[in-house]
Amino acid sequence: xxxxxxxFLVILxxxxxxxxxSSRLLSCIAAxxxxxxxxxxxxxxxGIDVPAWRLILxxxxxxxxxxxxLPLLLLRAARSxxxxxxxxxxxxxxxxxxxxxxxxxxxxxxGLRLPIHGGAAPLLLVPAALFTALTGLFIIVSRRSAxxxxxxxxxxxxxxxxxxxxxxxxxxxxxxxxxxLDAFVAIxxxxxxxxxxxxxxxxxxxxxxxxxxDSPQ
Amino acid sequence: xxxxxxxxxxxxxxxxxxxxxxxxxxxxLVAVAVVHAGLVSLLWIDxxxxxxxxxxxxxxALGRLFLGIASLLFLAVSVSAVRFLQxxxxxxxxDTEEGFLFSNAPxxxxxxxxxxxxxxxxxxxxxxxxGLLWVSIEATTLVSAPLIHYHRHHxxxxxxxxxxxxxxxxxxxALLGTYFLAASVASVTGDARSAATSLxxxxxxxxxxxxxxxxxxxxxxxLLVGYGTKMGLAPMHTWxxxxxxxxxxxxxxxxxxxLLNCAFxxxxxxxxVCAAAGLGAFGRQTLLVLGLVSMAVAAGLxxxxxxYKRMLAYSSVEHMGILCVGIGLGGLGDWGALFHAVNHSxxxxxxxxxxxxxxxxxxxxxxxxxxGAARTLPVTAALWVAGLFAITGAPPFGVFSSELTILRAGVxxxxxxxxxxxxxxxxxxxxxxxxxxxxxxxxGPRESPSPARxxxxxxxxxxxxxxxxxxxxxxxxxxxxxxxxxxARAVAxxxxxxxxxxxxxxxxxxxxxxxxxxxxxxxxxxxxxxLKQAALLLGV
Numbered sequence: 001x002x003x004x005x006x007x008f009l010v011i012l013x014x015x016x017x018x019x020x021x022s023s024r025l026l027s028c029i030a031a032x033x034x035x036x037x038x039x040x041x042x043x044x045x046x047g048i049d050v051p052a053w054r055l056i057l058x059x060x061x062x063x064x065x066x067x068x069x070l071p072l073l074l075l076r077a078a079r080s081x082x083x084x085x086x087x088x089x090x091x092x093x094x095x096x097x098x099x100x101x102x103x104x105x106x107x108x109x110x111g112l113r114l115p116i117h118g119g120a121a122p123l124l125l126v127p128a129a130l131f132t133a134l135t136g137l138f139i140i141v142s143r144r145s146a147x148x149x150x151x152x153x154x155x156x157x158x159x160x161x162x163x164x165x166x167x168x169x170x171x172x173x174x175x176x177x178x179x180x181l182d183a184f185v186a187i188x189x190x191x192x193x194x195x196x197x198x199x200x201x202x203x204x205x206x207x208x209x210x211x212x213x214d215s216p217q
Numbered sequence: 218x219x220x221x222x223x224x225x226x227x228x229x230x231x232x233x234x235x236x237x238x239x240x241x242x243x244x245x246l247v248a249v250a251v252v253h254a255g256l257v258s259l260l261w262i263d264x265x266x267x268x269x270x271x272x273x274x275x276x277x278a279l280g281r282l283f284l285g286i287a288s289l290l291f292l293a294v295s296v297s298a299v300r301f302l303q304x305x306x307x308x309x310x311x312d313t314e315e316g317f318l319f320s321n322a323p324x325x326x327x328x329x330x331x332x333x334x335x336x337x338x339x340x341x342x343x344x345x346x347x348g349l350l351w352v353s354i355e356a357t358t359l360v361s362a363p364l365i366h367y368h369r370h371h372x373x374x375x376x377x378x379x380x381x382x383x384x385x386x387x388x389x390x391a392l393l394g395t396y397f398l399a400a401s402v403a404s405v406t407g408d409a410r411s412a413a414t415s416l417x418x419x420x421x422x423x424x425x426x427x428x429x430x431x432x433x434x435x436x437x438x439x440l441l442v443g444y445g446t447k448m449g450l451a452p453m454h455t456w457x458x459x460x461x462x463x464x465x466x467x468x469x470x471x472x473x474x475x476l477l478n479c480a481f482x483x484x485x486x487x488x489x490v491c492a493a494a495g496l497g498a499f500g501r502q503t504l505l506v507l508g509l510v511s512m513a514v515a516a517g518l519x520x521x522x523x524x525y526k527r528m529l530a531y532s533s534v535e536h537m538g539i540l541c542v543g544i545g546l547g548g549l550g551d552w553g554a555l556f557h558a559v560n561h562s563x564x565x566x567x568x569x570x571x572x573x574x575x576x577x578x579x580x581x582x583x584x585x586x587x588x589g590a591a592r593t594l595p596v597t598a599a600l601w602v603a604g605l606f607a608i609t610g611a612p613p614f615g616v617f618s619s620e621l622t623i624l625r626a627g628v629x630x631x632x633x634x635x636x637x638x639x640x641x642x643x644x645x646x647x648x649x650x651x652x653x654x655x656x657x658x659x660x661g662p663r664e665s666p667s668p669a670r671x672x673x674x675x676x677x678x679x680x681x682x683x684x685x686x687x688x689x690x691x692x693x694x695x696x697x698x699x700x701x702x703x704x705a706r707a708v709a710x711x712x713x714x715x716x717x718x719x720x721x722x723x724x725x726x727x728x729x730x731x732x733x734x735x736x737x738x739x740x741x742x743x744x745x746x747x748l749k750q751a752a753l754l755l756g757v
Contacts, residue, residue, distance in 0.1 A: 116400050133393065140386060146378065153385055160393045167399040175348030175416075179392065182355040186385050189362050193378055200371050206382075209375040212459040214518060214527065 002122065004045040009124040012038050012162070013104065016135040019155060020100040021093050023085045025078050025147060029071045032151050035132065035158045036066025043165055046122060061180055066158060070187045077191050078147050081198035090207075091142040100135060107131035121166035129166075132159030146197055146204040150190045157183045218267045219274050222256055222284075223340045225249060230332035234325050239306065242328050243299045249332060250288075250295035253339075257288040261743070272417045273346045278750035282555060283482045284342040285747075286562045287475040291335050293725040297570050298331065298467045300721035304577060305465075312370055319370040327367050333360040334471065341479040347395050347416045350483055351388070354447060357476060358384045365464040376456075376463035383456040384447055391443025391483075394436045398487075401432030418486060425493035433491065437500055440487045441507070448480035450507050450541065451514035454534045458518075461530035462582065466573025469526065473533045474566035478558055481540055485755060488544065492756030497547075505545025505635065511538030512642040520649035525584040526572050528653060529565065532608060535646055536561040542639060543623040544755070546630050551752040553622030556740075559748075560615035561608075563733045567726035568604045571597050574722050584653045591658070596723045600730055605654050607733050609647040615736030 012035060019031040040062035043055050078084075091099065104127075111127030136156025140149050161179070198204050229249040236242045260267050260276055269275030276284065302324055309320045321327075337360055340353040358381070366377040399416060402424065421428070446453040461469045484504070491500040515535035522528040536557070543554025574597040579587050590598040607614035620643065627636040736744075 114400075116403050133389075137386070140382070149382060153382070153389070156386065156389050157392075160389055160396065163393065164396045164399075167396055167403060175346070175352065178349070178352035182352055182359070185359050186355065186381070189359055190381055190385075193362070193366070193374070193381060196366070196369070196374055197378065200374055206378060209378060211372055212375055212379075212463065214458070214522065214524075 005042070005122045006124055008038050008042055008045065009122065009128040012128045013124075013131055016104075016132055016155070017097060017100050019139065019151070020096040020135060023089075023093060025083055025085055025145075026075070028086075028148060028151050029075055029078070032154050032158070033067050033071035035155060036068075036071070037063050039158050039161055040067060042162065046125075046165060048165070058176065061177070062161075065180060065184050066154065070154060070184065073188065073191050074147055074150060077194050077198075080195060081147075081204050083145060083147065083204060086143055086145050086148050089143045089148075096138070096142065099138065103134045103138065104131050107134060116166050125166050126163065129159050129163035132156075132162060135159070144205045144207045146190075146194045146206045149206055150187060150194065153190070154183070154187060157186075218256075219270055219276060219343050222253065222260075222267075222343065223336055225256075226253060226332045226336035226339065230329040230336065233332055234329035236325065239302070239324060242325065243302060246328050246331065247295050247299060249335075250292040253335065254288045254292045257284055261285060261747070269345070272419065273349055274343050275345050276343050277345070277418075277754060278747060279482060279485060279754050280342040282747055282751045283478050283558070284339060286478055286559055287335070287338045287342065290471065290474045290562060290566050290729075293566065293729055294467050294470050294570070295331075296721060297470075297573070297725045298328075300719065301465060301467050301573065302327070312368075317370070319368060322363060322367045322369060326363055330360050330363045331468075331471075334364065334476075338475055338479050342482060345417050345419065347398055347418075347421075347486070350486065351392055351395050354391070354444065354479065354483060355385070355388045357479060358388060358447070361468070361472065361476065364468045365460050367465050367468070368463075373463040376459040380456045380460040383453075387443050387446025387453060389443070390446070391440050394439030394441075394443055394487075397432050397436035397439055398490075401429040401436060403429075418490065421490045422493040425490060426495075428490075428494050430494065430496065433494055433496060434499065437487055437491050437496070438503070441484060441503065444480045444483040444487075445507065448477050448484065449511075449534050449537050451511040451534060451538070454511070454514070457534060458527045458530040461533070461569075462524060462526040466526075466569050466576060469529075469572075470566040470569035473530070473569060474562035477533060477537055478562060481537065481558065484541075485544070489754055489756050497756060501545045501547050503545075504541040508538040508541025508543075508545055509635065509638055509642075511535065511541065512639070512646075513538075516642045516645040516649065519646050520652075522649065522653070523584060524582045525575070525587070525653060525657070526569075526582050528584070528650065529568055529572060532646065532650065533561075533565060535642075536565070536608075539620065539623065539639075542635065543619075543626065546623065546626040546632060546635065548626055549629060550623050550626030551755050552748055553619050553626055555748050555751050556622065556736075557616070557619035559744075560619050560733050560736060563729045563736075564604060564608045564614070564616055567600070567729035567733075568608060570722075570726045570729075571601045571604060574718070575601070577722075578717070584657050587657045594718050596718045596727075600723065600726050602654065602658075603734075604726070604730055605650055607730065607737075609650050610643055611647075613734065613737045615733040618737050 015031045015034050019028055022028050022031065040059040044059050048055065089096070107130040108127045111130050112123070114126055116126070133156050136152045136154070136159055139152030139155060143149055143152065194204055201208070226249055229245055233242050233245055236245070260281060264276060264281065267276050305321055306324070309318045311318055334357065337353055337356040341350065341357065344350045344353055362377050362381050365380055366373050402416070402421070442453065449457040461472060464472065488500045488504070491497055512535050515531045515538060518531045519528055519535070522531065540554045540558055543550040543557060574594060575587050575590065576582060578594055581587065607616055610617045610620045624636060624639065627639060
C-alpha cells in the first residue's frame with residue numbers, strides 16, 4: 001500500500017506543476033479534476049482507522065464533486081463565455097513553473113519538519129498537501145481570469161483537505177461532509193457569479209473589475 | 218430548542234423562496250424575525266430552557282451575547298427591509314450614480330438569502346466545535362453573496378466577486394488552521410483524548426495543558442488571519458468597503474452589525490483555547506498589534522473620504538480594530554471590548570439604514586452632494602447627526618463609555634504607547650467623520666459647480682448660462698438621466714426628492730440609536746452580568 005500512497009502523492013505534486021504551466025483552460029480544469037480524484041483515492045490507500053463504508057462514502061463524494069461535478073460546471077462556464085486560454089497572466093508560465101519548484105522545495109522543507117504525533121501519516125502527505133494549497137493560492141493571485149481563480153481556490157481547498165487526511169481519525173463525519181458541501185457551494189456560487197460577470201462585461205478578467213476604489217476628494 | 222433557533226429561519230428561507238406573493242413573503246420575514254428575537258430573549262431570561270445538544274451545539278455566555286446582538290439587529294433590519302422592498306419592487310430602476318437601467322435580483326431570492334443569513338449566523342453563535350464553526354462561517358459568506366448582488370449591475374458584481382474570493386480564501390486559511398489545531402490535539406494522549414470531543418471548545422479547554430504548543434501557535438495565527446479576513450481587520454479588509462458600499466443598505470447594516478461580530482466571536486473562541494493552554498499573552502499581543510494596524514489604516518482612509526457609505530465601512534474596520542485592542546489589553550479590556558461590540562453593532566446598523574435613506578432620496582453616495590437634508594429629510598438628518606457623534610465616541614452614547622473603558626484598561630496595564638496611539642487614532646477618525654458631516658450640512662447650491670456638472674445641466678436645457686462652460690463633453694446615456702437632477706440642483710436649492718421620511722424608514726434606526734444612548738448612560742444589570750460571564754470565558 002505504501003508504494004500506492006507515495007505514487008499518488010507524487011502524482012498530486014505533478015498536477016500542481018501541470019496546473020502552473022498550462023495556459024489552456026481545459027488543461028487547467030483537467031489538472032484540478034485529477035487532483036479531486038486523487039484526493040478521493042488517497043484515504044482508501046492510506047489505511048486510516050475508520051469504518052470502510054465511511055472511506056468509500058468519502059472517496060465517492062470527493063471524486064464525484066471535485067473530480068467530476070465541479071470541473072464540469074467550470075467547463076460549462078468556460079464554454080458559455082468562450083474563453084479557451086488565459087492570455088498574459090500576471091506571472092508568465094515559465095516563471096510560474098520556477099516559482100512552483102521553489103514552493104515545492106519550501107513545502108518539502110517545512111512539511112518534513114512538521115511532525116504529527118501519533119498519526120500514521122505517510123511521509124510525503126504533509127509536503128504534498130502544503131504544495132497543493134500554496135499552488136492554489138499562487139494561481140489565485142497570479143491569474144487574471146475569474147475561472148482560473150476559481151480553479152485555484154479549488155486546488156487550495158483540495159490541498160487543505162489532503163492535509164486533513166493526516167488527521168482524519170479525529171474529524172467527525174458530519175464536519176467532513178459540511179466542509180465538502182461548503183466547498184461545493186462556494187464553487188457553485190462562484191460559477192454563477194462568473195456567468196453574470198461574462199454577461200455584464202463581455203470578459204471574465206478579474207483584474208479589470210476595478211471601478212470600486214477610494215477616489216480622492 | 219437550540220436547533221429551533223437555527224432551523225426556524227432556515228425553513229422560513231425555503232418557504233420564502235417558494236412563495237409567490239410579495240405580501241406574504243414580507244410578512245413572513247418580519248414574523249420570523251419577531252419569533253426569533255422572542256426565542257432569543259427567552260434564552261437570555263432562562264438559559265436552562267435551552268439545554269446543550271450533544272457537545273456540538275450550546276448557547277454559552279459568549280454565544281448568547283452575540284446571538285442577542287444578531288437577533289435584535291435582524292429584527293430592526295427586517296422592518297427596514299420591508300420598506301426597502303416596497304420601494305424597489307419595480308421591474309427595472311435607474312442606477313443612482315451612473316443613470317443606466319438595471320434590474321434587481323428576484324425578491325424571493327433576496328428574502329430567502331436574508332433568512333438563510335440569520336440561520337447561519339445563529340449557527341455560528343451556538344456552535345461549540347471548531348469544525349462546525351468553520352462550516353457555519355463559510356456558509357454565512359455563501360448566503361450573503363447573493364444579497365450583495367441584489368442590484369444587478371457591474372459595480373455590485375465586482376463587489377460580490379471580491380467578497381466571495383477574498384473571504385473564501387481567508388476562510389480556507391482558517392480551515393488549515395482548524396486542521397493545525399487538530400494536529401496539536403494529536404499529541405494529546407490518555408484520558409483527555411477522545412475522538413468525539415477533540416475539537417469542541419470544552420474538550421480543548423480540558424486537554425489544553427497537553428496540547429502541542431508549536432502547532433497551537435501556528436493554528437492560532439492561521440485562524441486569526443482566516444477569520445480576521447471575514448472580520449475586516451487590516452490588511453485583510455480589502456473586500457469590506459466595496460461590499461458594504463455596493464450592497465443594499467439593509468444588507469450593509471447586517472454585514473457590519475452582525476456578520477463582523479460573528480467572525481470576531483470565532484477569533485475569541487480560539488483565543489480562549491490559547492489562554493487555557495497558557496498562550497494567552499501571545500494571542501493577546503498579536504491581537505493588539507493587528508487591532509492598532511486596523512485602526513491606523515481605517516483612520517487614514519476615513520480622512521477625506523468623499524463617499525459616505527465607504528466611510529461607514531472603513532469606520533467598521535476601525536471599530537473591529539478597537540475590539541481587538543480591547544481584547545489585546547485584557548483585564549477590563551475584555552469587558553470593554555464585548556460592550557463595544559454591542560454598541561458598535563447598534564450604532565453602525567442605524568447609520569447604514571440612515572445612509573440608505575439618503576441614497577434613496579438623493580441618488581448619490583457622495584457626501585458633498587447631499588445638501589439641505591435637514592429640510593428635506595428632517596428625521597433622517599437629525600438621527601444621522603446623532604449617529605455620527607455616537608459612532609465617533611462622543612458622550613453620552615454607549616460607544617463613548619466602551620471606548621473609555623478600553624482606554625482605562627490600557628492605563629491599568631501601563632501600556633502607554635498603546636494608550637497614546639489609540640487616543641490619537643480615535644481623534645483622527647472623529648475629525649474625519651465630523652468633517653464629512655459639516656460638508657453634508659452645508660445647505661443650498663454650491664457656489665461654483667464643476668464644469669462637468671454645468672455641462673450636464675445644459676444638456677437638460679434648463680440652465681442656459683452653463684452652456685458656455687468650457688470643456689463641454691458628456692458621455693451619452695448617463696447624461697439623459699443625470700441632467701434633470703443636476704440641472705435642478707444647480708438651479709434651485711431644493712433637490713428633487715425621490716423618497717421622503719416615513720415611519721418605516723426611520724423607526725429602526727431611531728430605536729437602535731435610542732438603545733446606544735441608553736447604554737451610554739445606564740447599563741442594565743442583566744447585560745452587565747452577561748458581559749461579565751462572557752468575559753470570564755475568555756480566560757486570563
